[in-house]
Amino acid sequence: MQTHDFARRVQESFARQTMMQTLGARVVSVAPGRCEIAAPILPGARQHHGVGHAALTFALGDTAAGYAALTLLPPGNEVMTAEIKINLLAPAAGDRLIARGEAVKTGRRLSVVRAEVFAETDGAEKLIALLQGTMIPVPAGP
Template identity: 65%
Template sequence: MTDIETRIRDSFARQSMMQTLGAEIDEVSEGKVVITAPILPSSRQQHDVAHAALSFAIGDTAAGYAALTKMPDDQEVMTAEIKINLLAPGAGDYLRATGRVIKPGRRLVVVTAEVHAITESSEKLIAILQGTMVPVAKQG
């Protein structure tokens, strides 16, 4: 595992929200991070499909860690802002969020993410995100 992947997996493991949602890191490469999550019985909206907050949570987190792959070791990442367009209901076996860096920078990193709903035979784009991550000095 590369150093950056270790850093990201350590940080991810400290995010209790990610455990609550059953999310896992699937891939870490430079400028790209993939996170998957099941559509747990506890993560749904009133029509029994994935809550928009699940797509947001893994999309935002994948985009944030994608940004972190472009930052120095002594930095962490925070979301300044992010927008999500929801394209289709979150129905399927699980969701997969792919975060990517569009423009790295010392002060701001512009990112996007795509969220797909996956079944054995299909994958459907259900949300797209576009946002801004900011580096912050690592704490503690």
């Protein structure tokens, strides 16, 4: 599969994710087995302490990990999360979050993935969460 093909598939799938649009997220980079997604910590995505909500952290990490798995699957497939675990290491305090997903092992039926999520302030990154999970391939929709 050519680089353009999987990058295009990720971008097209991402464009259909209305939640990512709501969060102001964008795909920063895509490579075989890797995907990076970033989003600002918008006022509507904060929790009661004023930092990014854990749901924002989870959504970005899950999505980056899923697309990392997708880059290694043949055309005609997409992925869905079968299970994923998150360790929240620090509050999501900063200007934006950056999620870096990686496919650890991809097979015909399961892909093991992980992601790191960083809070960024003035260009400095702080690791705030680790995710690890399993994605399953599903047929691509219309």
